[in-house]
Amino acid sequence: MRISEVANATGLSVDTLRFYEKIGLIEPPPRDDAGRRDYGEEVLKWIRFIGQLNATGMKQADRVRYAQLRAAGDSTLKARREMLETHREAIRSQLSTLQDTLALMDQKVNLYRKLEREIEHV
């Protein structure tokens, strides 16, 4: 796959893909005869995964660290698991913040509706 195809398939820009490679978040893919990046299919799964880590608030430095552990092979399984467990806790705490705030939004929206009706009736 060429870089533009990966961009299309993932929603990342071509520039972001090269940037991710530069910082070590994506393994440098092999090149074709013209020197162009030639990605394998498996990169799509990886990009989706780091996208999920991103969307759930993992810092870039940590994603890079995870990527490097992954690239280093089986000896880093424990370290990777520990990172995921830490992130899992971060997600749990975000979930509870979001749930609290969702309840607050519901409450405020109802209050505002009520106030809007009262003002209308003046």
Next chain:
Amino acid sequence: MRISEVANATGLSVDTLRFYEKIGLIEPPPRDDAGRRDYGEEVLKWIRFIGQLNATGMKQADRVRYAQLRAAGDSTLKARREMLETHREAIRSQLSTLQDTLALMDQKVNLYRKLEREIEHV
């Protein structure tokens, strides 16, 4: 209340409080005889609220817009309610991303534990 007390009570820094005032997120409080900011208690509630909007991903520009509507009084009730409803939807979508990713973390952690055991037994 003086600015350092507000900082202490909210966890924001003194600089951030002044910055929030500069961009219109906090109403300029009255000053004492020496020209120092003299905050009322109600600012704490407001800061906690904007902190929740922040923690749930509302952009600064939108929080400022909400603050300005609030400062403008009752005629903006509808606009504020609509902002909160929009944000409520954003929260719902974040919740589902987080839940999906939490499930994925659980799955991966279990897989990693399994692999660690297998490698240990070699």
Next chain:
DNA sequence: GCTTGAGCTGGAGTGCACTCCAACTCGTAT
């Protein structure tokens, strides 16, 4: 009356995560 500490202002600096640019090389279509 002098030091210390908190607060003040306007403006510069920081860190993160991209995003864009100039100047170049290839491969394909006309």
Next chain:
DNA sequence: ATACGAGTTGGAGTGCACTCCAGCTCAAGC
């Protein structure tokens, strides 16, 4: 043969949300 589009590099620029700084004033304690 040439024009065009997609790709390449190294490096500069952007936007967000703070964070820090210099140089100042003021109030309270010794």
